[in-house]
Amino acid sequence: GYKVLVSLDFGTTNLAELELARSYKMKTVVIDHHYVGEIENNADIFINPWDDESVFGGGRLCTSGLTYIILDSYKPLRQRQAAFPSDELLALATLGTICDVVPLEGLNRCLAKKGLLALAQSKSPGIRALREICDIEDVLSYDVAFRIGPAINAAGRMKTGDLAFKLLTATNSEMAYKIAGQLIDLNEERKSEVLRILETAETTVFKKDELPDGIVVWAEEFSIGVVGIVAQRLVERFRKPAAVFGKTLDGAFGGSLRTVEGVSIINILNELRPILIRGGGHAMAGGCLVRPEDMEEFARAFDAKCKEKIGTKIFEPAFDADLEIRLDDISVELVQGLRALEPFGAANPVPRFLLRNLKIGDIKRLRDEHLFLTVSNGELVYPAVLWRLRNHEHIQIGDTVDTTCTPYINKQGKVQLSVEGIRKKT
Known part of the structure; x- marks a missing residue:
């Protein structure tokens, strides 16, 4: 029978399960990043950045980052992982680091910075298939967080995690493309299911x-x-x-x-x-x-x-910005220059700009998920999106607004604004 149980990304609080494994004479290894608190874990080997005895103090690394460091540091393991060279392991660790929304500071930032390059250069048939289907050239943190990551996660959310495992361990392009296509379809199903449950949940709250x-x-x-x-x-x-x-x-x-x-x-x-x-x-x-x-x-x-x-705190939507600019300051060159600050994510958010006195020229739903609008200063007109917001009761066509936003380049190669906050001028 099995002699070792390795638990990744959970196990910190699973004391009963670990004790059961020990009763079968199994050695237990837990690599996790969830909060420890007063719990005394009973695994034979317990690695958690929240643990007072951990060399990875501060609770910063996620399980993917921890696992990468262990595999890359332990020579006997490195000699046996020819199928997964260090750069390919780093690419996988970066997927987890960005998608698990851990702070991109210190070691996490180093992993993500080098890992985005590893993803762009990856020879993994699975990663290359997803990149091609999603039409991703240079791999940015946005691509990992909102395109590659959700497609991989859709397997476990909607069907079985085995599908994601098969994609990332695929050895030929034909099989990888087939599985990647299935994951993209599952992700679309996931979006529909989220909308269905969200509508029910919101109705329950409003009642x-x-x-x-x-x-x-x-x-x-x-x-x-x-x-x-x-x-x-x-x-x-x-x-x-x-x-x-x-x-x-x-x-x-x-x-x-x-x-x-x-x-x-x-x-x-x-x-x-x-x-x-x-x-x-x-x-x-x-x-x-x-x-x-x-x-x-x-x-x-x-x-x-x-x-x-x-208590008495009121959590209003954020309306802060790093810099106030004009609409005519926005350009493809500005967006490309901001990429020098990558990777963006928790603790290193994408720069946000304040634009004042813009007139709304159009408002419509985008795929029944987002709100699309156009904004103008009287001379220039830019498309803008309020993500995951299907309506906004306080704005309408013709209103003059201030907005906090981030410019990005859309699939057509044009600059578009990702709106974080919007306020009607009174």
């Missing part, structure tokens, strides 16, 4: 007498694979911590939790542990299992804990 400080929505038919995305959308929509649950195969409700800056999910889960079957995570996100008969109690307790921690 409440008042907006709770901690939003909790659950239904048996909610797909477990996408509840985390829906929770994040609810946070963006209502500026409150949110938990979304679907029914698991064993009958419990499995939830994903997301939050606003300053309200720690892992602290709340630790305080609610008597209600949970189990739970874990970190400051900004977490997951838990709750018995069906305890969901109402969990919803009340989660709201109460959020209310206690939020």
Whole structure:
């Protein structure tokens, strides 16, 4: 039988499962980056950047980064990994580092900076197939976070993670292209499922007498694979911590939790542990299992804990910028110059500019997911997108607005504005 159990990206709080493995005389290895707290993990080898004894202090590295460093540093393993040279491992580590939204500072930034180049030069049939289907030339952090990453993750969210594994370990282009195509299709299904659940969740919230400080929505038919995305959308929509649950195969409700800056999910889960079957995570996100008969109690307790921690704070949509510029300052050259600051992500956000006194010339839905509009200073007209926002009740055609935004180059090679904040002039 098996002699070693290796747990990646979970295991920090799975003490019962680890003890079961030990009862079968198995050695256990846990490589994880989720919050440790007061837990004394019982694995034979426990590697977690939150652990006080870890050389990777500060809780910065994600599991992909940790695994890369271990594989690249341990010579006996390096000699046995001819199928995955160091640069290919770095490319995979970068996918995880950017998609897991860890702070791109220090070692993470070094990994991501070099890893984006490794992705662009990767000989992996799977990565090359995804890049070609998605029409990606130079690989930027945006491409990883919003194109390559979601396609790979769609396998586990909508079907089975085996499909992503087969793509990344494919040895010939024909098979890689076939699997990559399937992942792109699954990602489109994922988007539709997110919209369906989001509409139900928003309707549930709007039916409440008042907006709770901690939003909790659950239904048996909610797909477990996408509840985390829906929770994040609810946070963006209502500026409150949110938990979304679907029914698991064993009958419990499995939830994903997301939050606003300053309200720690892992602290709340630790305080609610008597209600949970189990739970874990970190400051900004977490997951838990709750018995069906305890969901109402969990919803009340989660709201109460959020209310206690939020107090009188009001979380308004951000309207800050790095620099005020004019519309005629924007150009392809400006966008290309900003790439010198890559990689962008957590702790190193893409530069944001303030543009004043623009007139809205057009507003329409884009694929029923986003809001498309045009803005003008009277001479120049630029297209702009409010991502993941299907309507905006405070703006209309003809309004004069100030906006915070980031310029980028669209698929047609033209400059377009990604709008973060928009305010009507009064």
